[in-house]
Amino acid sequence: MHPVRKQRLYLVLFIVVFSSAAIGLVTYGLRGNINLFFPPAEVAAGKAPVGQAIRVGGMVVQGSVERSDNSLAVKFELTDYKASVPVVYEGILPDLFDEGQGAVASGTLNAQGVLQASEVLAKHDENYMPPEVADALESSGYDHKGNPK
Amino acid sequence: MIPEIGHFALIMALALALILAIVPAWGAWCRNVAAMSLAPGLAMGLLFFVSISFVCLAYAFLQDDFSVKVVASNSNSLLPPVYKFSALWGNHEGSLLLWALILCAWTAAVALFSSQLPLLVLSRVLSVMGGVAVGFLSFSLLTSNPFERLLPSIPSDGSDLNPLLQDPGLIIHPPLLYMGYVGFSVAFAFAIAALLGGRLDAAWARWSRPWTNVAWAFLSLGIMLGSWWAYYELGWGGWWFWDPVENASFMPWLAGTALIHSLAVTEKRGVFKSWTVLLAIFAFSLSLLGTFMVRSGVLTSVHAFATDPARGMFILLFLAVVVGGSLTLYALRAPTVSSRVGFSWVSRESLLLLNNVVFLVATLTVLFGTLFPLIMDALAQGKYSVGPPYFNAVFVPLMALLAPFMGLGPVSRFKRDTLPRWTSELLVPAVAAIACGLTLPLLHGEYNLWVALAVTLAGWLLLGLLKDLWFRIGGGRDIPTGLRRITPSYWGMFLAHLGFAACVIGVVATTQYSLERDLKMSPGEREELAGYEYRFIELAAVRGPNFVADEARFEVWSGSELVARLAPQKRRYLATGSMMTEAAIDPGLFRDLYVAMGEPIGEEGAWAIRLHYKPMVRWMWLGAIFMGIGGILTSFDKRYRTQRSTSRSSATGAAHATQA
Numbered sequence: 001m002h003p004v005r006k007q008r009l010y011l012v013l014f015i016v017v018f019s020s021a022a023i024g025l026v027t028y029g030l031r032g033n034i035n036l037f038f039p040p041a042e043v044a045a046g047k048a049p050v051g052q053a054i055r056v057g058g059m060v061v062q063g064s065v066e067r068s069d070n071s072l073a074v075k076f077e078l079t080d081y082k083a084s085v086p087v088v089y090e091g092i093l094p095d096l097f098d099e100g101q102g103a104v105a106s107g108t109l110n111a112q113g114v115l116q117a118s119e120v121l122a123k124h125d126e127n128y129m130p131p132e133v134a135d136a137l138e139s140s141g142y143d144h145k146g147n148p149k
Numbered sequence: 150m151i152p153e154i155g156h157f158a159l160i161m162a163l164a165l166a167l168i169l170a171i172v173p174a175w176g177a178w179c180r181n182v183a184a185m186s187l188a189p190g191l192a193m194g195l196l197f198f199v200s201i202s203f204v205c206l207a208y209a210f211l212q213d214d215f216s217v218k219v220v221a222s223n224s225n226s227l228l229p230p231v232y233k234f235s236a237l238w239g240n241h242e243g244s245l246l247l248w249a250l251i252l253c254a255w256t257a258a259v260a261l262f263s264s265q266l267p268l269l270v271l272s273r274v275l276s277v278m279g280g281v282a283v284g285f286l287s288f289s290l291l292t293s294n295p296f297e298r299l300l301p302s303i304p305s306d307g308s309d310l311n312p313l314l315q316d317p318g319l320i321i322h323p324p325l326l327y328m329g330y331v332g333f334s335v336a337f338a339f340a341i342a343a344l345l346g347g348r349l350d351a352a353w354a355r356w357s358r359p360w361t362n363v364a365w366a367f368l369s370l371g372i373m374l375g376s377w378w379a380y381y382e383l384g385w386g387g388w389w390f391w392d393p394v395e396n397a398s399f400m401p402w403l404a405g406t407a408l409i410h411s412l413a414v415t416e417k418r419g420v421f422k423s424w425t426v427l428l429a430i431f432a433f434s435l436s437l438l439g440t441f442m443v444r445s446g447v448l449t450s451v452h453a454f455a456t457d458p459a460r461g462m463f464i465l466l467f468l469a470v471v472v473g474g475s476l477t478l479y480a481l482r483a484p485t486v487s488s489r490v491g492f493s494w495v496s497r498e499s500l501l502l503l504n505n506v507v508f509l510v511a512t513l514t515v516l517f518g519t520l521f522p523l524i525m526d527a528l529a530q531g532k533y534s535v536g537p538p539y540f541n542a543v544f545v546p547l548m549a550l551l552a553p554f555m556g557l558g559p560v561s562r563f564k565r566d567t568l569p570r571w572t573s574e575l576l577v578p579a580v581a582a583i584a585c586g587l588t589l590p591l592l593h594g595e596y597n598l599w600v601a602l603a604v605t606l607a608g609w610l611l612l613g614l615l616k617d618l619w620f621r622i623g624g625g626r627d628i629p630t631g632l633r634r635i636t637p638s639y640w641g642m643f644l645a646h647l648g649f650a651a652c653v654i655g656v657v658a659t660t661q662y663s664l665e666r667d668l669k670m671s672p673g674e675r676e677e678l679a680g681y682e683y684r685f686i687e688l689a690a691v692r693g694p695n696f697v698a699d700e701a702r703f704e705v706w707s708g709s710e711l712v713a714r715l716a717p718q719k720r721r722y723l724a725t726g727s728m729m730t731e732a733a734i735d736p737g738l739f740r741d742l743y744v745a746m747g748e749p750i751g752e753e754g755a756w757a758i759r760l761h762y763k764p765m766v767r768w769m770w771l772g773a774i775f776m777g778i779g780g781i782l783t784s785f786d787k788r789y790r791t792q793r794s795t796s797r798s799s800a801t802g803a804a805h806a807t808q809a
Binding site: 007010011014015018019022025026028029030034035036037055067068069070071072090091092093095096106132135 | 384385494502506510513514517518521522531532533534535536538539540541542543546547667668669727728729730745747748750751757759
C-alpha cells in the first residue's frame with residue numbers, strides 16, 4: 001500500500017476505535033446518572049418510579065418544615081398546588097431554602113411515597129425560580145412566584 | 150445625562166463596528182489600499198467609544214444613579230464602592246457591555262501589535278472582529294440596553310447586588326473569563342482571514358499562536374478563579390460541579406487546549422492546517438454557545454441572570470450565522486489549503502494528534518452531557534439532568550489516557566523518532582515515577598490506589614519534563630548559558646505541563662482523601678476530624694457594612710498546638726434580607742481546614758456545622774495558575790516579534806523543530 005494511504009488507514013482505524021471507546025464511556029456514564037424531573041402532581045399520581053434517582057420540585061409548603069432537635073434531619077413538603085410530596089433530608093439546607101419558596105430535591109422515592117433526598121437545591125436569588133418549578137406551577141395555574149393567576 | 154452619553158457612545162461604537170466589518174473587507178476583496186488602511190484606526194475608534202460607554206455605566210453605578218434600571222436592580226447605596234463597581238458586570242446588561250469592551254480591546258490590541266502583519270491579512274482579521282463586535286453591540290443595544298432609565302418613578306434605593314457576588318473573587322473572575330472567551334475570537338478571525346485569503350501557512354500559525362495562547366491562559370485563570378470562588382463562597386466546599394455554566398466555560402478551554410497544540414504543529418511542521426482552522430472555528434463557536442446557554446436563561450444556574458426569550462433567539466441566530474457562515478467558508482476553501490507533509494507514527498506529530506483527539510472527544514462528551522437535558526426538553530421527552538457522575542465517568546478516563554503520552558511529548562522529536570530512543574530516554578523517569586507512585590501516598594498514612602496512580606502519572610510528566618530540560622541545557626556542562634538559550638515559549642510549555650501535573654495530583658488527592666462531616670454543635674463542644682480537634686468556642690453577633698451576621702468562633706488544635714482560629718459567618722444582607730453562608734478556611738499547601746455554618750437547631754444555641762478536611766486542594770488552583778503563566782510566557786518569544794511576514798516554508802520550519 002502507498003505509505004500515505006497506509007497512514008490514513010491507521011488514522012481512520014485509530015479514530016474509529018477511539019470514538020467507539022468514547023461512545024462506550026458515554027453510554028456507561030449516562031446509565032443511571034441522569035435523572036428525570038417530576039412535578040408533585042405526577043408523583044402523587046404514581047407516575048414516578050420508586051427506588052430510582054429522580055428530582056421533584058415545587059414550593060415548600062408553609063408550616064411544613066420540621067427540624068429535628070438533635071440532628072440535622074429535616075422534613076418538609078413540596079407542592080405544585082395540585083398535590084404535595086413529603087421529603088426527608090439529612091444535612092445542611094441551602095441558604096435560600098425557606099417555606100413558601102421554590103426548591104428542587106433530588107433523591108429516591110420510597111414505597112410510602114416519601115422522597116429520600118440526597119440533595120436539596122433552592123433558588124439562587126430573590127427573583128429566581130428553577131425553570132422546572134416555574135413550569136410545574138404554570139401548569140397548575142400559578143405564576144412563578146406562587147400566586148394564583 | 151451621563152447614561153445618555155454612554156448610550157450614544159454605544160450607538161457610535163456600533164456604527165464604527167459596521168464600517169470596520171464592511172469597508173476593510175471590501176478593500177481586501179478589491180485590493181483597495183485606502184480602504185484596508187482604515188482598519189486599525191477604526192479598531193481604535195471602536196475601543197474608544199465602547200470605553201466611554203463603559204465608563205459612563207461605571208459612573209452611574211458608583212454615583213448610585215438609581216434612575217438607571219440596571220443600577221437600581223443590581224446595586225444599593227450601602228454597598229461598598231468596590232462592589233458597586235463590580236456590580237456593573239454582576240448582571241446581564243452590564244456583563245454584555247464588559248464583553249463588548251474586552252472584544253474591542255482585543256481588536257485594538259491586534260491593530261496595535263501587528264505591525265509585522267501584511268495589510269491584506271490585518272484588514273481581513275480586523276474586519277472579522279468588527280463583524281463579531283457588530284453582533285454583540287447590536288445584541289446589547291437591541292435586547293439588553295444597559296442605559297435604560299426608570300423614569301419617572303425613580304426608586305429611592307437599589308435592590309442590591311446578589312450577596313453571592315459580593316466577593317473579591319467575583320470582581321476579577323468575569324473579566325478574566327471574558328478575556329479568554331473573547332480572546333478566541335482573535336484565533337477565529339485569523340482562521341477566517343486565512344480561509345478568505347486561501348493561504349494557510351506557517352506564517353499564519355505563527356501570527357495567531359501568541360494570541361491564542363494568551364486567550365487560553367486567561368481562560369485558564371478565569372475558570373480557576375470561578376472554581377476557587379465556588380469553593381469558599383458557596384459554603385459546601387465543592388470546587389467543580391459540572392454545572393452547565395461551568396461546562397460552558399470549560400468546553401472552549403478544552404477545544405482551546407487542542408487548538409494551541411495543533412497550532413504548534415502547524416507552525417513547526419506545516420501539517421494539520423485545515424484541522425487547526427476547524428478547531429479555531431470550533432473553539433470560538435463554543436464560546437458563543439456558552440454565551441447563549443448562560444444568557445438565554447435555558448439553564449438553571451447561579452449565572453443565569455435573566456430569562457428573556459428574545460435574547461436567547463438573538464444569540465441563537467448570531468450563533469447560526471457565525472457557525473454556519475464559517476463552516477460554509479471552510480467547506481469552500483479548506484480543500485485548497487490541505488497539507489502534503491508526511492510524518493512517521495513514532496514522532497511528536499502523532500503524539501500531538503493524540504492530544505487533539507483526546508481533547509476533542511472530551512469536549513464533545515462534555516458538550517453532549519450539557520446539551521442532553523436541553524435537547525430532551527426541546528423534544529418534550531421530559532426534564533432530565535445530567536449529573537457529575539456522568540462527567541466523571543467519561544472525563545477522568547480520557548485524562549488518564551492522555552497523561553502517559555503527555556510525558557513522552559517534550560522528549561519526542563518532530564517528523565521521525567524511534568521507539569528505542571524513547572525507551573532509552575525515558576526508562577529511568579518511568580521507573581522513578583512508578584517508585585514515587587508506590588511510596589509517596591504512604592506519607593498520608595492511608596494508601597490509596599487512585600492517588601498512587603495520579604502520583605505516578607504526575608511524576609512521569611515532571612520527570613519527562615526535567616529530563617528534556619536537562620538535555621536542552623546541554624546535559625549540565627554549562628548550565629547558565631544553557632538556561633539562557635532556552636526560549637520563553639519552552640518555559641511556557643514547561644510551566645503549563647507542570648501545572649497540569651499539579652492539577653492531576655490536586656484533583657485526585659482532594660477527591661480521595663477529603664473528609665467531610667455535617668453535624669450539630671453547640672458552643673463549648675469539640676469534634677475530631679482527621680487528627681484535628683475543632684473546638685466551638687462561642688457564638689457572636691457581628692455587623693458588616695451592609696449585613697448582620699452570626700459568627701461561630703472556632704479554634705482548631707492539633708495535639709497541644711493551636712493551628713488556626715476560624716470564624717465562619719451566617720450573614721443576613723440588609724437590603725434584601727437574603728441569607729448567606731461565609732465559610733472560614735485555614736489554607737495550606739498540603740491541607741485546607743474548612744468550617745461553614747448551616748442553620749440554628751433547637752433553642753439552646755446549637756448550629757448545624759459543616760467541617761471539612763481537604764488535602765492538597767490548593768494544588769489544583771496552583772496548577773491552573775502555572776498553566777496561565779505558562780500560556781502568557783509563550784507569547785514573549787522573540788520569534789513572534791522580529792520576523793517580517795516572509796512566509797517560511799515547512800522545510801525551514803523543521804529546522805526549528807527542536808524548539809517547543
